[in-house]
Amino acid sequence: MNPRNRLFVLIAAGAAVVIAAAVVLTMTLNRPTEAPRPDPVAATVPVALKADGLPADFSIGVVMTFGQSGEPGTEYNRAAQGAVVAAQRFGQSGARVTLPTQNDQGTEDGARAAVATLAEQGVSGVLVASTGPQARAAAKAAEERGLPVILPYSEASEPTQTTWTTGPTAASVQAALGTALAGKSRVLLVSDGGQVPASVTPADTLTLEGFSDVSGLAQEAAIRTGDQLRPPSKDAPADAEGTRTANPADAVVVSAATPQRLAQLVRALQSRDVSVPLILPDGATTPAFASSLSELDGTASGQLVSIAPATGDAVALQQDAQGRGMSAFLAGIRLATGNPEIKNLTDDTPFSADAWAADARSHDAVVALVRAAALAGSNDPSKVGASLRTLSFGPGEGLAGPALDFSQSQALTAQPTPVYASSQDLGLRPADENAPRLVWVPAPASP
Structure with missing residues (x-):
């Protein structure tokens, strides 16, 4: 091969290398972003669980x-x-x-x-x-x-x-309660023997001791949230009208000694058309609350807010x-x-x-x-x-x-985080017409 031909070969080879490199670079720059790696868990977790080495008489x-x-x-x-x-x-x-x-x-x-x-x-x-x-x-x-x-x-x-x-822990529940109340400036505490959450600084407080029954307590709470008018005083003129609270509460923290009493208080507040969020820091996520609220014909809606870790059925949708x-x-x-x-x-x-x-x-x-x-x-x-x-x-x-x-x-x-009540049947448990329709989800329930 003469020197001139050898030069052409070298130039062609160099051009080929440059073109190949350009193609590789172009493919690299235009490659789709790699999808996140899946969790190091099988795509389907088996129902049956193995426990190799477990003693035969374990209890x-x-x-x-x-x-x-x-x-x-x-x-x-x-x-x-x-x-x-x-x-x-x-x-x-x-x-x-x-x-x-x-x-x-x-x-x-x-x-x-x-x-x-x-x-x-x-x-x-x-x-x-x-x-x-x-x-x-x-x-x-x-x-x-x-x-x-x-x-x-x-x-x-x-x-x-x-x-x-x-x-x-109690401390983590208190922190999540603060999240649930973020942006609320006039919190009303309504209590029937429950503990007062340490992280709550209520603008107003109502306790059952000051009323003859739960119904009276709920009526006063509805007045203070602006959902009911305060009736005229007994010595007011016959044509006097009720008055609305000037600075109504924008959230109600509801506390009770047991889940059953909590359900009674929630139902009473609902019957008075209280429309602000009802924050239930303790007892609301128990089965006892769900069954009691159902028996009282209470409503499971996003108005009810509680605190819980991610242990509810809605996690299965993730x-x-x-x-x-x-x-x-x-x-x-x-x-x-x-x-x-x-x-x-x-x-x-x-x-x-x-x-x-x-x-x-x-x-x-x-x-x-x-x-x-x-x-x-x-x-x-x-x-x-x-x-x-x-x-x-x-x-x-x-x-x-x-x-x-x-x-x-x-x-x-x-x-734990704020969770919201819903009556939606997720269809994840066996159908049971006697079971209460209440699930807790980590986002407000759709109206």
């Missing part, structure tokens, strides 16, 4: 306050049936979990006796489904016996190495790992409902009767204790507790609610 004791008529401590009895769903899900893969249940009689002594009985039965851990003094007494009794204990619905009297709370975990839990509820042989915790009623209320918090407490025992390969309570202290869980481990970190006594890692 978790449950402490409850028996009753459904408003006894203190019974607020979550139906919600606690989520524990049955967890046991059934493990059972589908051959890991048998039993849930012996004891009544704390609604007293501290009864709680201690219940824990003693469960310890004698050889449980490897305890789930305390009660609230109030008896729940704290049960947790303390379990600690003294070396039993790991989880409280989904109450806080322990003091943090310990064997006691965990999986619900929100396109993420937790949404899939919640969907699997709800599928477990449907399967358990379809089997009339599956009973509730007290073994006196089919699970299907409480399927509408079984919640993620009790379910996830059982999942955590089972996972800890399987890792330890033992049903020895001390080994189960030591194992649990090293673990954290998410939907990949079978949780339906937010992630839990048991290296700390307050295991819940997510913060």
Whole structure:
């Protein structure tokens, strides 16, 4: 090849390299943005849960306050049936979990006796489904016996190495309450024996003690929100008209000693056409409130606002790992409902009767204790507790609610947020015409 031809070849080769580089650069610059990587959880979380290494005779004791008529401590009895769903899900893969249940009689002594009985039965851990003094007494009794204990619905009297709370702290609830009241300048507190939230500075306060009944309290609240006129005084002229409050309240914080009394007060306020948001910081997300409000023909609407972590059915609508975990839990509820042989915790009623209320918090407490025992390969309570202290869980481990970190006594890692009532049937639980139509969603319900 002569020098001239060699030069042409070199020039052509160089041009080809330049063109190739330009094409690569163009493709790179015009490539679509890479989609976010999916969660490190399968696209579908299986209903059946495996627990390799779980001892054959593993059991978790449950402490409850028996009753459904408003006894203190019974607020979550139906919600606690989520524990049955967890046991059934493990059972589908051959890991048998039993849930012996004891009544704390609604007293501290009864709680201690219940824990003693469960310890004698050889449980490897305890789930305390009660609230109030008896729940704290049960947790303390379990600690003294070396039993790991989880409280989904109450806080322990003091943090310990064997006691965990999986619900929100009082401080986090107060912070979320501040979010719910953001922009409200004239808050009216209406109370029927409930605690006054520390983060609420009401412009006005009404308590039941100042009225003959709940109806009178609600009427005065409606006047102070500007939804009702104040009647003329007794000595006013016959043709005098009522007057409207000059600076009406723009939100009402409603507090009551029990969920049942809270429902009565909410219904009374609704009957007086109170139109401002009704903020319900405590007790509103319990099954007891939902059933009581339904019995009173109260309305579940976005006007009702409460505080809760992301443990409600609406989470299943999320396109993420937790949404899939919640969907699997709800599928477990449907399967358990379809089997009339599956009973509730007290073994006196089919699970299907409480399927509408079984919640993620009790379910996830059982999942955590089972996972800890399987890792330890033992049903020895001390080994189960030591194992649990090293673990954290998410939907990949079978949780339906937010992630839990048991290296700390307050295991819940997510913060509670304002949630809004809705009567919409999400179609995620078995149809039950007797169940109350109330779900809590993390955004205002559509009108």
